[in-house]
Amino acid sequence: MGQKVNPISLRIGVNQMWDSRWSHDKKYGKYLEQDLLIRSFIEDLCGYQEIFIGKLSIWRSCSMNSLTVNLTDTNTVKPNLFIYFQMYVPYKTYSTNKEQKQEWLSNLENTIYNYLEDRFRNTFNISLLIDPIFEENSGDSKRSKQKTEIDFTFNNDVIKWLLNKDCLMISQWIANEFQKRKGLKEVCRIIEKCFDHIKTEAIDLKYRIDGIKITCSGRFKMTDNEKRRNKMARIKTFKKGQIPLQTLSKHINYHLATAYTPDGTSGIKVWISYEPRKVLDMGLTGE
Numbered sequence: 001m002g003q004k005v006n007p008i009s010l011r012i013g014v015n016q017m018w019d020s021r022w023s024h025d026k027k028y029g030k031y032l033e034q035d036l037l038i039r040s041f042i043e044d045l046c047g048y049q050e051i052f053i054g055k056l057s058i059w060r061s062c063s064m065n066s067l068t069v070n071l072t073d074t075n076t077v078k079p080n081l082f083i084y085f086q087m088y089v090p091y092k093t094y095s096t097n098k099e100q101k102q103e104w105l106s107n108l109e110n111t112i113y114n115y116l117e118d119r120f121r122n123t124f125n126i127s128l129l130i131d132p133i134f135e136e137n138s139g140d141s142k143r144s145k146q147k148t149e150i151d152f153t154f155n156n157d158v159i160k161w162l163l164n165k166d167c168l169m170i171s172q173w174i175a176n177e178f179q180k181r182k183g184l185k186e187v188c189r190i191i192e193k194c195f196d197h198i199k200t201e202a203i204d205l206k207y208r209i210d211g212i213k214i215t216c217s218g219r220f221k222m223t224d225n226e227k228r229r230n231k232m233a234r235i236k237t238f239k240k241g242q243i244p245l246q247t248l249s250k251h252i253n254y255h256l257a258t259a260y261t262p263d264g265t266s267g268i269k270v271w272i273s274y275e276p277r278k279v280l281d282m283g284l285t286g287e
Contacts, residue, residue, distance in 0.1 A: 022060035052172040054086035081124035086131040171257035171270040178259035188238040210273040211241025218266030238275040
């Protein structure tokens with residue numbers, strides 16, 4: 001059954017944590033509905049502006065020590081609502097001017113904050129924290145003439161996402177490439193080159209990447225210039241390294257994204273197997 005279920009939900013309590021961290025005896029259903037509305041609005045807003053959104057975490061105050069009391073009105077006690085997420089902003093979405101970039105980010109924060117205020121009618125003390133990652137303009141970087149065609153297959157953003165075991169960004173990036181009519185082989189070749197680069201360079205970070213698996217199903221292209229008369233849906237899988245889905249002690253990240261193309265929708269599933277460096281060091285020292 002490890003091959004069929006969501007690997008994150010299967011490992012909650014073992015080496016995974018909930019995205020929403022709160023508990024309540026009487027308002028559990030109400031808070032769950034609010035969390036779904038928050039996630040749906042932020043994901044739709046970022047998707048409309050072609051922004052990749054990372055893991056969205058929601059915290060709510062659970063104890064009286066973390067509540068904010070209004071001294072002017074002793075009958076009013078508001079719980080705190082904390083929202084944090086990371087987003088990747090493509091270069092075409094913003095301007096290189098720092099002032100315009102900051103203004104664009106402030107407008108996005110105000111849009112989300114105003115929606116939350118109108119939705120919850122001032123029942124929470126809302127704290128919104130956005131961690132933006134702006135794409136660098138590849139046209140500004142000077143490329144030497146001695147570089148081969150293989151060098152152009154490297155993608156610095158994909159390398160960063162692999163190092164941070166970020167399935168959300170990778171799956172959304174693949175979906176965005178499909179919507180640009182890119183082929184699956186070209187996308188997988190870029191990911192494979194980045195994965196091999198991490199292995200050969202032996203980059204020392206908090207995590208060691210053990211493997212990656214990508215499954216695409218739907219009507220997508222295998223190559224950029226592919227012309228198919230029969231546009232039936234198909235399923236293709238790319239795998240690099242080890243993905244032990246049935247081993248609960250293994251750390252695995254997973255995400256599902258959807259690409260919308262003129263031929264139809266395509267589902268993209270991404271698994272990344274990794275191991276924290278602390279666990280590896282303890283195993284080597286025997287402590």
